[in-house]
Amino acid sequence: MKQTDAASLPGRADVLSAEQPLEIRVLNEGGSLRLNWADGTSSDFSAPFLRENSQSAGSKKLRLMGLATPAPENIAITNIKPIGSYAINIVFSDGYDRGIYPWIYLRELEDAAAPSSPTPRLSAADFLKSN
Template sequence: MTTERTTERWPTELRLAKDRRSLRVAFDDGAAFDLPAEYLRVTSPSAEVQGHAPSERKTVPGKKDVEIIGVEPVGNYAVKLVFDDLHDTGIYGWGYLYELGAGYGQKWQAYLDELSAKGLLREKVR
């Protein structure tokens, strides 16, 4: 797992999709990523999800239909995303967003594998 969270990457575009289900992030090196809301929610850098140590990290189920309802700047180094489940405590730095985009395939598969191993679902249990 990469822990690079560099501020050397600078965003040139940050756009929430009309359906609020993805966030487009483009960077000054030409890289661009369309990050699904579910992926952003389950990889939130918040202590609620990541814990205060690797052993405390949580696998978050039931977020398949989550939407982003707010994108708020945090200084000039990050954004705070607000989700429709009212989760809003993660600060997504530019380096972390880049890391999420560049590692999407591997990180998403690891999440799906964790859900399966724990008997959890992407769908919200009603």
């Protein structure tokens, strides 16, 4: 995808919730994703970061077992599909298409996506705390 490619969410800005971005933009030929939120902020995520932080059952299971889910640095976003009004599904250049990224989860990932922050790794204890 080219840097100018953008997808706006269906619906009018006046009816969008604060958790839903106004615009989703794939940048750097699929290397990163920018979300422009209704509150005026934006979030930037690299494709490898999103791939490593997938919430698919398989990825969660690996993290619970203490295994990393590293993504190649050259991985790219090839497609984005809306999942209702609460999330997106991201398809990556390695064919992986099982991760659903709810808006709330993407907001939680903002701090972890900062370049100075290491990629968060979940432990079994972290998962159990949330249940």
